[in-house]
Amino acid sequence: MYNILVCDDEKDIVSALKIYLTADGYQVFEAYNGKEAIEVIEREEIHLVLMDVMMPVMDGITAMVKLRQISNVPVILLTAKSEDTDKILGLTVGADDYVTKPFNPVEVQARVKSQIRRYMQLGGGSIKQENLVIGGIELDDRTKEVTLDGEKIALTRTEYEILKLLMEHSGQVFSPNQIYESVWKDNPYGTENTVAVHIRHLREKVEINPAEPRYLKVVWGRGYKMEGK
């Protein structure tokens, strides 16, 4: 039983989120501005915070800064601003993830689940040292198993090879040709499309929102890369 704090000045949104999260089996605390959120966090044991940015009394960013001084609980920002600069600002002050309004409830549920798992598992320290880990993705080369936030993902052999290549060289950009050459061990004559299609499938499996990937990123015009926090 995990405790989640939902903080938004819009009561309807808080209520809706409470319904979804309660259905998933979380206990939900409510707050309507940053100040109240800090008070709740000081009072209760909170495992995750869902917080709006634009709020009266104390806005989300200020609350984030204060919160980080007292706790390292994961925070997902809810923001109406979809600009990159806003997202970057949120992440730099210590947020773990963000969801732009209007959000899809299913996506929120998924992200909450992901963050809680990671938070709890990292605390458990169950990661084996030889495993490749990026963000919530963990790859065990001996068992050829891949887990996302602790949950096992079913990958095809090609998908597994691509993911392994990218994870082994985290941050490095691979062009479709390079990926083809190293995974298929063959010359890619007119077959680069295959790589792109595989990557797309892989992204749908490891990302909560494939349109806005957190780990497996498309570098347009160059190729693909793995990137984790």
Added chain:
Amino acid sequence: MEKLKSSLIAKIIAWVLISISGFLIVASGALGIFFSEQGFYELSEEEIREQFFEKYQDRYAAMVLMEKDSEVEPEFLQNTNFRYGIVQADTLEELNKIDLTSLDSYEKYNFDEEIPLEKTDRFECFYTGDNYYSEMNPDSLWGYFWIRDSHLATQSSYLTSYVYAKDAGLLYGYSAESYTYYPMENVAFIIKGLAENENSISVEVDAGENVSEIAEIESAIYFEYHYKYDRDSQVYRPVEGTDLENETELQIEIYIDGDIAYATDVFMIFDEIFEKGESFFYQLTGTSLDNESWETGDVYVPDGENGGFTRYTDVEAEEEIFGSGMVEVSDIMDLVIAAYGQDYYYEIKGLSVNEWDYMNGKMYYVISYVKNPIEYDEKNLSESYENGDLFVKAQIVIDFAQKMKYKIFEILLSGLLTFIVCLVYLCIAAGHRKGTDEIVGTWWTKLPLEVEWGIFLILEFIICFLTSQVATGIEQITSIFWIIMTLILLYTMAWIALAFFLNFVVRIKLGKWWRKTIVCSIYSWIKRTVKKTALSFSTNTPMVLKLIAFFGIVSFIEFCGIMIFGCDTEALLCVWFIEKIVLFALVYICFLQMKQLKEAGEKIAQGDMNYQVNTEKMLFEFKKHGENLNSINTGMSKAVEERMKSERFKTELITNVSHDIKTPLTSIINYVDLLEKEAIENENVAEYLEVLSRQSNRLKKLIEDLMEASKASTGNLQVNLEKLEAGVFLVQTVGEFEEKTKASGLDLIIKKPEEPVYILADGRHYWRVIDNLMNNICKYAQNGTRVYINLEVKDQKAVITFRNTSKYPLNISGEELMERFVRGDSSRNTEGSGLGLSIAKSLMDLMGADFELMVDGDLFKVVLTFNVAS
């Protein structure tokens, strides 16, 4: 130094010094001139003494001769060094025959020792007993003397007018000095003249009965008639060698008829004149026998005995003496001049009257020497000078000159030095006062310069006049008082001049002294007026009038040139050439300025809002035009800025509104979703919920696209251009849309060159463009058709072409499709905002790439053109 500049005492000292040195300069300079004139620098002392003494010997000689007949010894001869003897001899030869060493030879003498003949001076004079000695300042070295005759004027210049006595046939000259009419023995009429032009006069002189042309006048005429009085026949006869040599007899006949005088015969020229111009003749005045017009005086009248004359004194009734016909000759001569024009003049010479023997004089010689040596008391110089005779005085002067003749140069030099130093100091110190560093002007410097100088000149003139009055006094009364007075006045003049000079120096120091002159004020007033007129002309006159005025002036100058140099072709050509050069320069300047304006216009047309024309050196209308261009540019850039501002404002507004809409929209979406999860038995409700869900999602998409579109179209997005490979992009596109195209039953066919093609683009924006296009294709392409995506390189450009077959008939042009909120399907009930193509176009513009959309029947074609990255 500063202290010295403003010190009053120093200034007073300088003034005193400058006065003293000025006096020294003038005195030593005057002495120097005097010495050199007297020959002190050239002659020996002995020679100078001789020269001086000779002069005074002559003077004393004249005095003793005139006093010859008096018994008493003249006063000046007492205690003098002058030794003389008077001897009578008609000529010098006769004198040489006389034994001058013997005292018996002399009529009168004061020799008291043996006569040193070789040292003597000889003074000769024609003594009549009538003549007398006259002198100025007899006691002074600088006085002078002359011998006068009570009877005769010795020179014709003493005669003020000439009268012809008809009855006596004599020409008289009147001396105003002695009130006497003297008969003329030798007479010369000289008529000179300059003709006005070459063909004006040809004079024919009637010589007796024979008409003969004596002188043809060309550019000048010159007649000379010489006559001598023949005492025996009592008529004037022409002198041999003159023009009228052939004349037997001089007949001067002047008729007096009322107020009109007629002259004939020798005044042949006059005849002609009288004939030609009677009107002039009537103007003859003073020719009647009216007594009033004649001076009363003595007159010599021929007595008929051997050509002798009798002197009548105080003649009043001239008629008795002169006879009935007489005329003033000068009046007739004036008439000639009047008739011939003012360039003629005449001279009448009445000569040698003193040769006539109505004088009973004899020639006398005065033999004189100066007793040597001249002695005087050196200690009491002024007294010995005062009491000494002329020789003593001269000796004192000579001794003084010998002593001083070189010393004066030292005095002059030191005086000059002092003067210059003092003057320079005064110039430097001028205007400086105690207690201030600034130049202080006097109230004089506030006056206009001309007024100051006018006052100065008037002052100087008054003092100059006073000085001249006082100075005349010095000649007559040698008084120390007058000398001092003169000195003071001269000094005052000099001081005033110095003061005004220093005042001028102050003006110069104050700067721009010419500003405070009447001339300058008038000049600046004229300049202002002209400028004002020119300005009002240039602003208020229409262009056409200006052009006419300019053209008129040029034409007028040309006309003047033709008028002045019309006959002289070379000069005219020269003027024409200069005019062309000037005109060319003018046209060239206009052309240059036109070019400048043209360039400015081009720049502005190209959108360079910061370009400003330099109108400083432009002329007339060009300047105005340039200024207008500048203000257009300023106005334009202002308008553009305003527009940008309003665009930004719009974007901000859209963003803010979108944010505000998003929050309620979130609730709607969430609760619709929650409702859908409820177990609803009513089918209608489920159907309605489905509509709500679809439309709220569409609203979400619309809002996102709206924000994107407004940002992209206003350029409010950051663009990071990188080197990207277009081929990889296509591959990635295929990968991303593989499922979607499959779902729509579309077949993606990609064609690209073997070699990688690199383009400059922002990856994320480019993805947005492709995303929009591909979404469009998936939505609107006919199911089961092929979609072609081509990449090729054309003219250094990477061209990516998307081609597909439309599901709906496209009765709309490519341009219209790119407008915001325009969609190919009129139903508008499918998902999409209608902003996709517009956003794509804006983003492509931001990246500096081309976006082209073509519709050909059902064929829908999009062409993206990028610059190839090297």
